[in-house]
Amino acid sequence: MNEGLQLAVRDNDKPIDPKVCVPLVGKSHEALQHEMNQLKRTTVDIFEWRVDHFENISDVNMVVRIAEEIQRETKRPLLFTRRSEAEGGQRIPIDEAQVVKLYEALITSGYVHGVDIELRQAEKDIFHLSKQANQQGIDVVLSYHNFTETPSEQVLEEKLNAAVERGADVAKVAVMPQSLADVLTLFRVTEKMSRNIPIPLISMAMGENGMVSRLAGGVFGSALTFASGIQTSAPGQLPVADVEQVLRILNRNM
Numbered sequence: 295m296n297e298g299l300q301l302a303v304r305d306n307d308k309p310i311d312p313k314v315c316v317p318l319v320g321k322s323h324e325a326l327q328h329e330m331n332q333l334k335r336t337t338v339d340i341f342e343w344r345v346d347h348f349e350n351i352s353d354v355n356m357v358v359r360i361a362e363e364i365q366r367e368t369k370r371p372l373l374f375t376r377r378s379e380a381e382g383g384q385r386i387p388i389d390e391a392q393v394v395k396l397y398e399a400l401i402t403s404g405y406v407h408g409v410d411i412e413l414r415q416a417e418k419d420i421f422h423l424s425k426q427a428n429q430q431g432i433d434v435v436l437s438y439h440n441f442t443e444t445p446s447e448q449v450l451e452e453k454l455n456a457a458v459e460r461g462a463d464v465a466k467v468a469v470m471p472q473s474l475a476d477v478l479t480l481f482r483v484t485e486k487m488s489r490n491i492p493i494p495l496i497s498m499a500m501g502e503n504g505m506v507s508r509l510a511g512g513v514f515g516s517a518l519t520f521a522s523g524i525q526t527s528a529p530g531q532l533p534v535a536d537v538e539q540v541l542r543i544l545n546r547n548m
């Protein structure tokens with residue numbers, strides 16, 4: 295049985311020791327193999343395949359075969375993600391109906407442990423894919439990304455609540471801070487909502503101002519942090535070795 299991503303839910307005021315996830319962003323099969331080879335001996339907890347970067351995204355069978363290879367080579371839980379262009383992803387040559395078919399194939403393949411679905415996706419698609427994923431024990435991460443600004447606390451809370459209402463296993467928000475005050479907004483929402491919602495929460499502020507959220511997010515209740523392997527998949531991601539070093543220091547002392 296698929297064990298999902300195994301992310302922690304916050305226990306009162308205790309900090310979370312967040313899992314570290316490295317996105318694979320290779321354009322070609324060879325580039326992905328190179329990333330896997332560089333990273334498979336690291337202690338990374340989870341890999342994310344950002345399939346919107348993959349040049350053969352329209353070839354469902356090839357995508358399934360590579361997911362199997364990532365799983366076999368890394369032996370780590372795999373989060374499968376198509377990030378839409380509207381939320382900071384790459385332009386892809388397939389339409390939404392084909393994206394749904396691609397997710398269906400990956401969910402039934404048994405090679406992924408989590409799927410990232412954006413809250414902006416059609417509600418019927420979210421329900422349909424979530425049902426299939428849950429039958430297999432795969433975690434559904436319902437996500438919201440804003441690459442231009444940090445919405446108000448109220449809006450971010452609404453996004454996280456919307457994820458819970460739509461049956462998410464994990465709720466995620468990523469924002470772009472325009473100031474350090476925006477980073478505090480992200481931390482405040484994380485601190486409050488990680489106590490209020492019954493599922494794991496992932497949050498981050500992107501860019502340079504937000505880097506601290508990738509290191510200290512767990513203290514405020516974020517269950518996972520994204521770090522870069524060979525290449526970043528979002529602004530402000532820090533190298534995995536640096537992130538792991540800081541997490542070790544926090545863990546040892548908190």
Ligand SMILES: O=C1C[C@@](O)(C(=O)O)C[C@@H](O)[C@@H]1O
Binds near residue numbers: 531
């Ligand atoms: O949603 C996220 C978070 C992210 O955007 C980041 O800021 O680290 C990186 C993406 O690969 C991932 O899907």
